[in-house]
Amino acid sequence: MSATTEAAPAHVSTPQGLRERVWYPYILIAPSMIMLVVVSLVPFIYAIYLSFHQAKFGRVRDFIWFDNYATLLSDERFWNSIGVAATFVFIAVPIEFMLGLIGALVLNQNVRGRSVLVPLLFMPTMMAPIVVGLLWKIMLAGSWGFFSYNVLERFNILTDTSVFASPDLALYALIFVDIWQWTPFMMLAFFAGLQALPLGPYRAAAVDGANPVQIFFHITLPMMTPLLAVIGLLRFIDAFKVFDTIYILTNGGPGTSTETPSILANKMTFEFWNIGEASALAVLVWIAFFAFCTIFYQVAKKRLNAF
Amino acid sequence: MAEAVNRPEGSRGLFWTTIVIVYAAIMLFPIFWMATMMVKPNDAMFARPTQWLFVPTLDHFTYVFEQGFHWSLLTSFVLCTVSTALVVVIGTPAAYAFARFEMKAKDDLFLFILGSRMAPPVCLVIPFYLIYAKVGLLDTFLGLTLAYMTFNLSFYVWVLRSFCRDLPVELEEAAALEGWSKVQIFRRVVFPLLRNGIVATSVLCFIFAWNEFLFAFMLGGDNVHTLPVSIPKLITSQGVRWGEMAVVGMTALVPVLIVVFILQRHIVRGLTLGAVKG
Numbered sequence: 001m002s003a004t005t006e007a008a009p010a011h012v013s014t015p016q017g018l019r020e021r022v023w024y025p026y027i028l029i030a031p032s033m034i035m036l037v038v039v040s041l042v043p044f045i046y047a048i049y050l051s052f053h054q055a056k057f058g059r060v061r062d063f064i065w066f067d068n069y070a071t072l073l074s075d076e077r078f079w080n081s082i083g084v085a086a087t088f089v090f091i092a093v094p095i096e097f098m099l100g101l102i103g104a105l106v107l108n109q110n111v112r113g114r115s116v117l118v119p120l121l122f123m124p125t126m127m128a129p130i131v132v133g134l135l136w137k138i139m140l141a142g143s144w145g146f147f148s149y150n151v152l153e154r155f156n157i158l159t160d161t162s163v164f165a166s167p168d169l170a171l172y173a174l175i176f177v178d179i180w181q182w183t184p185f186m187m188l189a190f191f192a193g194l195q196a197l198p199l200g201p202y203r204a205a206a207v208d209g210a211n212p213v214q215i216f217f218h219i220t221l222p223m224m225t226p227l228l229a230v231i232g233l234l235r236f237i238d239a240f241k242v243f244d245t246i247y248i249l250t251n252g253g254p255g256t257s258t259e260t261p262s263i264l265a266n267k268m269t270f271e272f273w274n275i276g277e278a279s280a281l282a283v284l285v286w287i288a289f290f291a292f293c294t295i296f297y298q299v300a301k302k303r304l305n306a307f
Numbered sequence: 308m309a310e311a312v313n314r315p316e317g318s319r320g321l322f323w324t325t326i327v328i329v330y331a332a333i334m335l336f337p338i339f340w341m342a343t344m345m346v347k348p349n350d351a352m353f354a355r356p357t358q359w360l361f362v363p364t365l366d367h368f369t370y371v372f373e374q375g376f377h378w379s380l381l382t383s384f385v386l387c388t389v390s391t392a393l394v395v396v397i398g399t400p401a402a403y404a405f406a407r408f409e410m411k412a413k414d415d416l417f418l419f420i421l422g423s424r425m426a427p428p429v430c431l432v433i434p435f436y437l438i439y440a441k442v443g444l445l446d447t448f449l450g451l452t453l454a455y456m457t458f459n460l461s462f463y464v465w466v467l468r469s470f471c472r473d474l475p476v477e478l479e480e481a482a483a484l485e486g487w488s489k490v491q492i493f494r495r496v497v498f499p500l501l502r503n504g505i506v507a508t509s510v511l512c513f514i515f516a517w518n519e520f521l522f523a524f525m526l527g528g529d530n531v532h533t534l535p536v537s538i539p540k541l542i543t544s545q546g547v548r549w550g551e552m553a554v555v556g557m558t559a560l561v562p563v564l565i566v567v568f569i570l571q572r573h574i575v576r577g578l579t580l581g582a583v584k585g
Contacts, residue, residue, distance in 0.1 A: 026410065035456050040422070044434070047433060109319070119567035122571070124334065129520065131556045138344065189579050189583050192584075247539075266521075286426060290425075293418070296425075
């Protein structure tokens with residue numbers, strides 16, 4: 001993996017001779033933009049419309065201003081879901097980050113056979129989240145699951161029941177699954193970053209006789225900071241919207257102990273058919289995401305000179 | 308590269324290699340375990356203590372084929388191919404335009420694309436479901452193909468733009484001086500140089516569509532029934548069909564396994580939306 005994160009020229013370089021035709025780029029982007037307006041902006045606006053209406057069981061009734069939002073914000077279940085998602089993200093992402101960084105430093109040593117090992121390590125991240133869920137449903141199945149029987153029971157953590165049936169442990173089991181799935185992504189992204197670092201500072205440090213710890217904290221870490229920030233932020237955004245694995249493993253249960261906003265919105269829509277309130281939740285989540293997304297864009301563009 | 312300065316000796320290289328191999332083996336063990344469950348009879352599966360040796364059976368395969376598993380496989384394949392092809396056709400010019408030309412409100416347009424990519428699918432699926440119910444697109448190929456555009460078209464334009472920016476602009480300038488038309492320049496200069504980027508990005512799009520669950524589950528149905536959707540369907544009121552789920556799950560893994568080996572350098576770039584160039 002030879003990676004480059006150097007700054008691309010900040011200005012846009014338009015080929016000479018194509019420059020005078022102002023309308024040309026708009027024709028090129030038109031099909032994509034029309035498509036994205038249809039599949040992304042229209043649903044968003046429709047969700048806003050629904051969130052201002054009384055809508056249950058697929059029928060849209062009266063315009064009720066912010067009543068859906070008021071109901072939602074006074075609903076304990078909504079705040080519970082925010083808490084669950086926050087716990088999930090703020091435990092899983094930092095652990096993935098640390099393990100990923102350690103893994104990247106190990107991989108950056110003189111490891112042989114990377115062309116085989118790197119793709120294999122990528123498997124958990126690239127596979128379908130629903131299959132990840134299935135995999136751990138098997139490993140952590142009550143009583144006969146490989147991991148349940150050989151680890152959890154042996155160390156008396158749980159006996160004869162699945163960890164996903166325990167209100168105290170289910171969320172931590174989901175966090176564990178997320179760590180398994182996403183640590184490789186962090187690791188290989190950081191590794192690509194390490195490979196792209198310029199050699200000059202390292203040569204200077206070797207001349208000055210710096211030790212490896214000093215080299216890490218005074219050279220590697222400062223140069224990696226923008227990349228670490230961007231990757232961390234990206235993972236942070238993605239971790240909030242995890243749905244498939246939670247759906248197949250617990251579907252929010254037991255009770256509401258693993259119910260994230262995604263799971264709650266899904267239940268509100270397809271189980272309670274409370275569409276107005278579900279749309280209000282969707283709109284709030286959407287706005288929060290767009291804010292994160294803007295931050296991600298700014299950080300990646302300014303600090304990393306990416307994009 | 309940084310490692311050259313560390314000057315690790317041969318034996319230390321062996322040490323680190325061993326650590327990575329052991330780590331990979333532990334991490335990938337669940338996949339191996341699921342693979343064995345494809346041919347594991349039920350009594351061996353539920354045995355306590357864990358039973359390592361068993362007489363293989365093809366019962367699980369028989370059952371999934373009786374349930375029309377091959378149709379799900381075909382559906383998934385066709386759906387992912389068609390939606391990826393559409394993404395390539397309409398997304399490639401857009402990526403090129405974003406990389407090369409000045410436009411009004413370009414930053415806002417670009418942020419809109421990123422926003423489409425980042426939006427939580429569960430938020431989209433609610434309005435999609437209601438709109439589709441009205442216009443009759445539920446459980447149709449067209450419906451799911453369109454729904455997949457939200458995350459794949461935006462992803463494709465975003466990532467391919469970073470590939471476009473790596474191309475030297477001088478070649479296009481030379482072609483313009485030669486008096487080539489815009490279409491000729493795109494077809495004969497840009498496209499050939501961009502081919503690797505297009506392949507890498509579109510293969511990732513294919514995998515995202517292949518792995519997609521929520522849209523397929525909510526907007527699909529008996530007609531359009533993809534592979535991931537058939538997994539939770541095997542959790543029935545008569546019990547969970549573990550072996551059958553393992554068969555479907557492992558089948559879903561095959562393209563992913565091929566792709567990680569072919570695309571290894573480009574996966575990091577794709578998954579970080581071009582922020583890290585692999």
